[in-house]
Amino acid sequence: MSLDNLISNWSKLRVRRPQVDQYKDSPYKWAMVIDLDSCTGCNACTTACYAENNLPVVGKKRFLEGQAMHWLRIERYWGEGEESTQEFPEQGAAFLPMMCQQCESAPCEIVCPVGATHHTPDGLNSQVYNRCIGSRYCSANCPYKVRYFNWYNYPESAWPSPLELQLSPDVTVRSKGVMEKCTFCVQRLTEAKSKARTEKRNVQDGEVVTACAQACPTSAIHFGNIADSSSTVAKMWKAQQVELSADKQKKDMKHEKMPAASEVASGVGASVEAEKLRGYRVFEELRTYPSVVYLERIRSGEV
């Protein structure tokens, strides 16, 4: 931007905590809901991400050195605490698809020296490859560790001919020394927004989804625009009482005040609603204000 523009907008350039009505007048705020009860950990989404976003395959040696480039990874946990307690995993494994949470107050954004990662008007956490100088400060400061660095010049080795013909022309192929991460398939969003603008309307619910949401065989990943209150995702956020601009949700505070299990059993707190809502955001307490709501996994204790 020009110097004039920079100076007159100086105060806007600082990252602040999101306001309650931040997206009131904005046509788009992209967000996700991932239902961990539906997620089966099948890796269809991760492969779709490789296909959509020109992710390089790094090979065994580099994977071993922790240089994998999967923007979306499926984590598998055997227990919640610090020690494993069960001999056999009687309730199966816990899977968690983890990608960039597109934080509203992103730790990565404030530290990037060159502004290669910044906040877009539609609430995404962008990564501009050609601006990145590779200081990796963003990755160091990401609580989710979902940023991936090009440790090598992958275009040299990852797509031996004719594999390179598969590369999507809408996504820049990243070369050595730049950071990358999940973009919520920004190329799809740009295309959909452009089409909607030509037709003089806003993007409608379901018109555009990310590659992972599109592939997911159990429809566990929901993608949409929460600035549009009629979208499925906005309704789900609302139904789960998850507020974008809160670092602690009201419903959780309510549950903290809930009587202990013993009191419920003895009838003291029986009037309090026993059912819980499933929506939560990972590391919400760090005030990152993520745009991805996870719905808790359910396990029946009947057997």
Added chain:
Amino acid sequence: MSTVVEELDSIGERRFEPKAKDINEDIAWAKINTDVLRSLERPRPIFWVIFLSAVALFGVGVACEIYQYKTGLGVAELRNPHVWGLYISTFIFWIGMSHSGTLLSAILHIMHADWRKPIYRFAEAMTTFSLMTAGLFVLVHLGRVWQFYYVVAYPNERWTWPNFSSPLVWDATAIGSYLTTSVIFLYFGMIPDLAICRDSATGFRRTFYRLLSVGWQGTDRQWSNFRITYLTIACLLIPLAVSVHSIVATDFAVSQQPGWHTTSFPPYFVAGALYSGCAAIITLFIILRHTFRFEEYMTIPILEKLCKLTFAISMVWTYLNLIEYASTWYGTDVYAKQALIYRATGIYRYWWWAMNFLGSVVPFALAFKALRTHVPTMMVVSLLLNLGMWIERFMIVTPTFAHGYYPWTWSDVWWPNWIQIGIVAGSFGWFTLLFMLFCKIFPSVSMYEVKEMVYHRIRARK
């Protein structure tokens, strides 16, 4: 005039033995010139040994960097989540080293501690060269070093600006200013001595020194201007020095990671910087004293004062360190507490305990007169202190990566590989190379200030 240190000194010692003199007050001014200028002539073989080892080390570093530059940072086995590795640790180390030069040359100058006079010149050179080395690490560390100028705020054809809220931009600015000021300060303080060099040199050397001494004649007017300017730069340099390491500390404190997000980091870093710098000065003091036969100027009493100063700073550092542990331990941030426990018990535990031992226990050796007047012991102790401070930086950076917020990416296997170690070793070579060249080309003991010192002492005696 005497400093606090000197005061303390005299209280303890006056009663028992005659006070050892910082310098032989009866030394002839001409002898000072001859002794110091001798260091610019054909050096002792030990100089060449040090010089060539430095060249060799630097060569290793350059080879590693070329390989890394061509192939990508992956060859250094940097990885997720260990994205920074040794480069940032060593960067902080070198930045820290630079601080004590300023302490000796500027702070003690303002405080009129005249025992600094024989040794401040090389300390100031150390400041400049360690800053230059630190700057190299910023470049070595970047993924796309060829685009490093994106960090600098200047109007350009892309109409882009750096991100002013990033500590790295503050870093770039602060280090840039500090380096510039340090170089000016070093050069400016050398002008009267350069004139002496000019006067006694011949041939191309004479031309060289003549150009550098910018017409210094030693007139009263020149001296008066010189003193005012020198003092002004010294005053400017002090806040810069403090700010530089505070800003380096904000690289961590501004971030959110457990173990980094600590309010006390800036003073802690500054204390650590002064500490490692002082230790480095002791090392270089001993090396120079031996290599260039400066025993008459770099005397044992001065070494003692240096040691006492270092001891005091080490205790400040220890205190801040303990405060940090305590506030983490008793604080509510469970993640930070887990990170602290990991430091003490995880795979880097030996290093953590080594750091605490070297940083807080070994300096007690400086408290004993018998030890601090024994030069070989001090050489070993100062190297140990430096090692401890290097490990401190490693322990700040690495365990947080290994044990951050996100358990899935916890890693228990990362150690720096030979490329990183090679580049770090190369940086020591590069620093030594620059430093030895400096000592060979410029008077590493300030002749005019030693003369002043002698003059003042004689006057005080009278």
Added chain:
Amino acid sequence: MKTFSRIVLCLAATLAGVSAAPVVSADAFVQGGPIGSQTSDGYNALGPVVTQPIEFPHNRHAGTRANGGMEIDCLYCHTYARRSAVSGIPRLSKCIGCHNMIESVKEKPRIKTLLAYWDRREAIPWKKVHDLPDFVRFNHERHIQRFIFDQGRPSREACGYCHGDVASMTTARRVKAISMGWCVSCHEKEHRIDAVSFKTGHGPNDCWQCHH
């Protein structure tokens, strides 16, 4: 604080601006200046002459009648530009659609080459004249929609913002710098959003619009 930062920034800018003032020789207009060079009359920077397989006379097709042109609208041939991010090149059958009928020029060497390509059903290997770096995504559709369809500007003007007055050239040649600052300079300006209203808006200033 705000005032202070303004002062600091202005100082910095002045310093840097003085040292970075562009020095452009007169040659730049002939040879094409360095990429992104800003010339005295704004942002013009001539690109190199590109030799195409057929020396296509834009002036003959789109030029004014006074200059012997036929004033064909840009979008008549470059029809993809309003429907796609990339404008592509008109399909060969489009050329043939007219030139099959125009007997008068059929024997001209250029038309003969054209017909030879058609007979072989071979695409003409046109060379790119405005080739942006691969990390830049310019969207023709958006600009055409805005300037031609919303604001009702003539296509020769709207296309000309970036491509220059192609109607006066034979084969196209780059005349604008097409550097990022050049793009942004326009995106920061307030433009009227359509032909009738006085409401203004500016182009997106979000990096991700063009770089993803």
Added chain:
Amino acid sequence: MIRFGMTANSVASGVNRRDFLNLVGLGGTASVLAGCGNTSIESGVELVQSYVQPETFVVPGVGVYYASTCTQCGSACGIMGKVREGRILKLEGNPQSAISGGKICGLGQAGIQGHYSPDRLKTPMLKENGVLKATTWEKAMSLLSGTVSFTAQGPRRVVLTGPTSGHLQILLKAMPQSGAATDHVVYDSLSTAVAASVNLKMFGVEQTVGLIDKAGLVLSFGNDFLGAGDSPVAAARQYARFRKAERRGILIQIEPKMTLTGANADRWVVIAPGTEGVLALGLVRELLQRKEFANNLSPNLIAAVEPYNQTEVSHITGVRGDLIPRIAATLWEHSPSLVLAGRYPQGHAHGSHNMAAIALLNVVLQNQGKTLWREAELPFPQMAPALGNFKSLRQLNTQMAAGDVGSMLIYGTNPVYSTPDFMRFADNLQKVPFKAAWVTELDETAMHCDLVLPLMSPLEDFGTHVAAAQSDGMEISIQQPLMEKLHPEARSFGDSLLELLKQAKPESYKSFPDYYAYLKSAVVNAKPAFDPKVEDEEFWENTLSAGVLRRPAALLPLPAIEFSADLVRQPLRESRDAAYPFVLIPAVRPSMRDGKAANLSWLQESPDPLTTVVWDSWAEIHPSTAKQLQVNEGDVLVIKSAQGSIRAKAYLIPGIHPGSVAVPIGQGHESYGRYATNVGVNPFKILDPIFDEETGELALYATRVAIMKTDQNERFTKDEGATNLQQGRKLVATLAADQVDLAKETPFVIR
């Protein structure tokens, strides 16, 4: 967003088709690969994408979607390929397909990599002096013609294929028969032939259709329907509805080694390998205690399950005794239930009995007609899939060993890789005087053949596919090219087959110039069954555009069959062999299947869901076993059976029976492109010659092994970090089912 395209018109006029399916990115590699390096604006360096005469819907820079069918596994999911500038960029699910419903799994996504694989076979190869050398199609076809000049005498001529269906299956059936046995051998290393035979005996059909989404409770005995099942995408879609039903469905999984499905179970129960049938009978006995179920079985069956009381069952299976009545109670409370049996119970000498005992649960619970059906009638039964088995390959192998096979044409299967060493299949193959293989990449079998022919990739080829056990209507999936051939020499197997048929039966086939013409005429002939009103051409175009031929048809009830109690007889407990104390479980990975997908780098780098290991093989053992053997993670183990041994690193996982060791199938290729070769080990090789007593199928999970620790320890190439626990952070939170009311949540569409 989605624009449907058709290839029909263009196919008719060859020029057009070339024009828009052919590669037009003339800039080549440079233009595709350049990333952030080049920052300058260029003129006159690259070429513009340019068309001669494209379809009207083709716009440069805008992707067009073409429907086709995924051939990565047998489930015949409808897919769509996004095509731009003549390149396929990405595969998606086809929303018009009732099987995929617009969804796609990872294996399916990676199909595109097989197409673009750098190691594709480009020319026909002929073996000369033991080395494969490039040759021409003319030469190859003349060699092949020799094999089809059928006479009544002489050695057998065999076509060995993997599972096939659709019109290819019709052409294969039409190949002339030479001897007593059929000449078309269909081999599937991971076949479900045991289940098919049991189903036939108990329900009267080979393929039953279990409706997961109609069940309140699914009790699965090692059926990995979400992972490496028969139709994972269709099953996952049903599973999603099952979980989101008004009363959330409950999944209980009983298996010796956790599968992906087991990882999603509400209750995962570990069981001693091979004792699933015993537990099933124990559950039957438990259910018979209730009066609702007491009359559902014949007296001799009731007598047969009598010995399986709680103590006995618990003793044999290792399942906690109190769990048996609890599972039985939930089965009742959450009816209708569905009992599924998968690969684990099948893979034993008594596999059929295991499967029958499990199926008996469905009979007792009377799930037929509620959650268990038979699939709707296929209008063209000749297109029905030939699913393949192991037994026929075993017979063929014996004949090969005896020198009775004169020639072999191999397509779509890699038996040299997937047969155990004891069969000596590769050696026996050498005794066949002439063997030819159609492959896209040189695999182990192709390396042993005399003639190897380059096959078009599934994304370049036409075809029709029919899935087995379709649960929603009946559909024929249409496969069509999404791209012009990458390698001009590659040919369709259908074309080769048709050419051979033309020589053998000229009168029937000479009217078809190529396989495409044959397929088109065959599909158009089927018009009356689908859409009789439209014109032929339009029907064909519509078919290609939709990618499926669908007939909504109701599922059929299963006939009631009397079966003998002998079917569910369980063997006496085996005595443990002290020399080989562990059971080897060759685990089927969802992304690798039988090793066919090992050449796809995305799948090699896609972490195994449970271990998160990539690019490798491993040996899963239970931590208690590891403790007993003093093994740590990464210790290299030698796993030795009576047939041989393999080496793999130990991975400690709680989800496995302590008496077993699991090694995944799919790796250990000796030849199969750069991404598969020399990665990991192949557990097929050390399997014992144990076969299902009833069907003769190879018992996959019956091999006993010894584990020996070596001094080596290597780090695992895995995604998981230093911990696999959440360390008290709220990452994946879990709620008990009674704490949440799903009905209050916003409903959404589950495709």
